Amino acid sequence: MLKSFTYGAAARAINASALTLFVSFAAVGAARAETLELVALGDSLTQGYGLPQGEGLVPTLQAWLDDQGADVEIVNAGVSGDTTAGGLSRVAWSLTEETDAMIVALGGNDLLRGISPDTVRANLDGILSEAEARDLPVLLVGLIAPPNYGPDYKRDFEAIYTDLSQEYDTLLYPEFFANLRDDEGNASPDRISAYMQPDGIHPNADGVDRIVEDMGPVVLELLEKAGG
Structure with missing residues (x-):
């Protein structure tokens, strides 16, 4: 017993x-x-060009979201020099079954090359169509075109982001550099000196901090839509 x-x-x-x-x-x-997976599809602005590891957009945004208590992992799908055509060519394999949401921040290199707004629109439409097919919420990040291509180009380019955001029901952050401008919305020489790298194209670490500070709350909205 x-x-x-x-x-x-x-x-x-x-x-x-x-x-x-x-x-x-x-x-x-x-x-x-x-834990949500957020894919950031973009170019050098997303990739973190010219900055030490840990100071680019993705790691800075990751740290900001961590501080807010968001349970998310951001995948850096930024490729320096990429155009919207490049983003379209790789969006399908950048997204996986684990992906819960996507940020699309492309168009800067199209601007630098003067690519037709119609072409840019078609490429971004293809990217958003891929996200829609996967039922993924998207944050579309826009850009303001410089005046040197003329008013028609500027109007047509900037309309791409608002139009496609409405068509695909995405969240929209209208302009990547919005929080680097002064109170009048201008990129004054002092602001450029304070927040941009010497090339005048890419933000420095302080600039990235300001971008994330302003964009972060919209990313939190995106995560809420993704179920976070």
Whole structure:
């Protein structure tokens, strides 16, 4: 009897330990499953060109979201020099079954090359169509065109982002550099000196901080739409 009782007690103890371990693993698995994956599809502005590791847009935004308590992992899908055509060519394999949402921040290199707004619109339309097919919420980040291409180009280019955002029901951050401008909306020489790298195209670390400070709350809205 004693031997039988001891064995039974031991078996119950082992079963209890196994159950506790199973519950622990299940809890860890559930916690991991709640972490959202956010793909940031973009160019050098997303990739972090010219900045030390950890000071680019993606790691700075990741740290900001962590501080807000958001359970998300951002995938840096920024490629320096990429146009909207490049983004379209790689969007399908940049997204996976684990992807929960996407930021699209493309068009700067199209501007630098003077690519037709019709072409830019078609490329971005293809990217958003891919996201729609996967039922992914999107934050579309726009840009303001410089005046040197003429008023028609400027009007047509800037309309791309508002039009497509409405068509695909995305969130919209109208202009990547919005928070680097002064109160009148101008990129004054002093602001450029303070927040941009010497090339005048890419933000420095202080500029990235300001961009994330302003864009971050919109990214939180995106995560809410993704189920976070």
